[in-house]
Amino acid sequence: MLSSIDLNKLTPGFSDPVQDSRQTFRAVLDAMAHPGRIVIIDNFFSPPPPLNLASAAICLALLDFETTFWTEDLKAKAPGTGWLRFHCGCSVIQNPLEADFALITSPDIMPALNEFNIGNDENPEFSTTLIIQAGRLSATKGKRLTGPGIETFSTFNVEGLTNRFWQDRQSQSAIFPLGVDIIFTCENRLAALPRTTKVEG
Numbered sequence: 001m002l003s004s005i006d007l008n009k010l011t012p013g014f015s016d017p018v019q020d021s022r023q024t025f026r027a028v029l030d031a032m033a034h035p036g037r038i039v040i041i042d043n044f045f046s047p048p049p050p051l052n053l054a055s056a057a058i059c060l061a062l063l064d065f066e067t068t069f070w071t072e073d074l075k076a077k078a079p080g081t082g083w084l085r086f087h088c089g090c091s092v093i094q095n096p097l098e099a100d101f102a103l104i105t106s107p108d109i110m111p112a113l114n115e116f117n118i119g120n121d122e123n124p125e126f127s128t129t130l131i132i133q134a135g136r137l138s139a140t141k142g143k144r145l146t147g148p149g150i151e152t153f154s155t156f157n158v159e160g161l162t163n164r165f166w167q168d169r170q171s172q173s174a175i176f177p178l179g180v181d182i183i184f185t186c187e188n189r190l191a192a193l194p195r196t197t198k199v200e201g
Contacts, residue, residue, distance in 0.1 A: 020060070049079070113180055136159035137186045
């Protein structure tokens, strides 16, 4: 309930909610259309920790009162959770399998990908979209990406992910079109790894 949030301690969200939401939504679309491409979020505000700017902007643009949201690190009365509940109106849930969106602030201890909703044969789009905060995003070295939106191949490196994550991602490739879509964030930058993308290396 919003009554449990200390409004005196809330920092602002978007300064121009309509324009900033559109700009962030276009940034997400650009990243999803070009897997591995690093896109900059131009908005400037100060979300509470452990949220970084890109993750907070994505949540402000995509979450609303109809959205179910899960995170492993923000407790019910934590500043980050209260901030998201106030600005987005989203429902914070306990079960990642029921989440429309999930925020991972500690990727080294995140659940396995199959613990999130992978969609179903009739509605594969009803899967969880993961927002994973990384220590660093780089378009050099790292994994080799191929698939829609990539002319030949691209390289992409995410700091802080475990080998198990990449094994889980490889396993989900075998059940396409089921699976989760992923947006990585670092400070004011984001990059996407949709389920259509093949990962090697």
